Amino acid sequence: MIILGIETSCDETAAAIVQMKARLRNRAFSPTFEILSSVISSQVDIHAKTGGIVPEVAAREHIKNILPIIDQALKKASLDYHRIDVIAVTGGPGLITSLLVGAETAKVLAYTWNKPIIKVNHLEGHIYSNWLRAQDSGLKAPQFPLLALVVSGGHTELVLMKKHLDYQVIGQTRDDAAGEAFDKVAKLLGLGYPGGPIISQLAQKGKRDAFKLPRPMINENNFDFSFSGLKTAVLYLIKDRSKTKLPATRPLRIAKRVGRASYQLQANLCASFEQAAIDVLVEKTIKAAKKYKVKSVLLSGGVAANELLRESLKTKVKKELPASHFSLPTLQLCTDNAAMIAAAGYYHATYHGSEDWQKLSVDPNWELT
Structure with missing residues (x-):
């Protein structure tokens, strides 16, 4: 499964292509992830001038950068959109104006490319960055509980x-x-x-x-x-x-x-x-x-x-x-990035399936439940 992740919850515009591969471990198949590309456009220098994030400014920067960033992610992964299986996008929590840019872009792509779409909580994305880390370093994946x-x-x-x-x-x-x-x-x-x-x-x-x-x-x-x-x-x-x-x-x-x-x-x-x-x-x-x-x-x-x-x-x-x-x-995976959104998106696709792109909405106060 190849997943396009999109992250715009705050002041980073990010897109990543992550591929899930099944690997046999202890006589059981477990997913491993390969980050094919991860592109991030940071607004830190812009907001440093005002001493903090200005939501309207952040949203304008997202609008300017989102499509070029997605295009770069595809090119770095040496893929075109036909190879994408799922689109995963941050739905919250975060700044409402920033979230909307990513979500609406993902919805347009899901409709245009005829791809399933999944909404991911930004915080669970951070948690699932640890599964990307396990793959990157050869360490074992986190164990439950x-x-x-x-x-x-x-x-x-x-x-x-x-x-x-x-x-x-x-x-x-x-x-x-x-x-x-x-x-x-x-x-x-x-x-x-x-x-x-x-x-x-x-x-x-x-x-x-x-x-x-x-x-x-x-x-x-x-x-x-x-x-x-x-x-x-x-x-x-x-x-x-x-x-x-x-x-x-x-x-x-x-x-x-x-x-x-x-x-x-x-x-x-x-x-x-x-x-x-x-x-x-x-x-x-x-x-x-x-x-x-x-x-x-x-x-x-x-x-x-x-x-x-x-x-x-x-x-x-x-x-x-x-x-x-x-x-x-x-x-690199601590700060906001789209690879973590793609990783969490894989588990949503596996356990819950995709969503109706027309009904997908954002929630700036979305809590983990």
């Missing part, structure tokens, strides 16, 4: 899966998502957008115990998250100049502009914040994995590219859950 930590700019969820396409959200953020907190703290520090990579880069030069920051809800008897209090604690540190000795104008700038002392202060604050946020993510995930006795622990979403999170969770799983398999996507 599994626990997936999905952590991105808009979502932070712990998802229990007992079989394919079966989702039980056992924990989620009550306010800011983890990635959102990174972006907001970066904005408080005057570091620019997107904030996550900048904070992580500076954190490598800082002391992670330089500032005592809270770990919200880390000891509560549930699997929910909260990051607004951590963000507020950073804000108070910035305002309390008697403690932090930050410059009087824009809180923190690049080292050459504020001097070595201020740069180190900046790095220390980033390191302390990053450590606090990741401590919570890792601790909650391990607690949930132990309770539900899962065979696999998965990490996915844009924040899964964070090196400290990747290494911390990997180490913790190996130490405290030695019988469980840990899986995480390659860095």
Whole structure:
């Protein structure tokens, strides 16, 4: 089966061609995936100018890029549309105007090419990036029951899966998502957008115990998250100049502009914040994995590219859950991409079949169920 995946939930316009092949493992056939092509047009530089995503601007960029991106994906895969078996498109959650561009394009192609169409939840796409990772590295695919930590700019969820396409959200953020907190703290520090990579880069030069920051809800008897209090604690540190000795104008700038002392202060604050946020993510995930006795622990979403999170969770799983398999996507598959949508689309096609293209709609608040 050859699947065209289309992803436009936020500010990346993406298309990918993924081929599913059946391989004999332990006397049973299991699907393996080959990414024939994956093309992404990012709008990061555009939205960096405004310090965040402007939905109308994002939608216009999607409209401009979507067809050329799909054409590039087909050419890189050395295929024409006749070889496509299924079209899988993100139906939510995300920005409504961005989602509509991808969905309407997919519907037109489904009608014009006479191809079945499937709607995929963006979050399940992130989860299924781990199956692409297994194929890419030769590792074994995740085993059920599994626990997936999905952590991105808009979502932070712990998802229990007992079989394919079966989702039980056992924990989620009550306010800011983890990635959102990174972006907001970066904005408080005057570091620019997107904030996550900048904070992580500076954190490598800082002391992670330089500032005592809270770990919200880390000891509560549930699997929910909260990051607004951590963000507020950073804000108070910035305002309390008697403690932090930050410059009087824009809180923190690049080292050459504020001097070595201020740069180190900046790095220390980033390191302390990053450590606090990741401590919570890792601790909650391990607690949930132990309770539900899962065979696999998965990490996915844009924040899964964070090196400290990747290494911390990997180490913790190996130490405290030695019988469980840990899986995480390659860095390229952490950010929004269409290959993950195609992978999830395969399982929908296999278990649920296709949808009527005329009835396919998007839902910006679509929850995993």
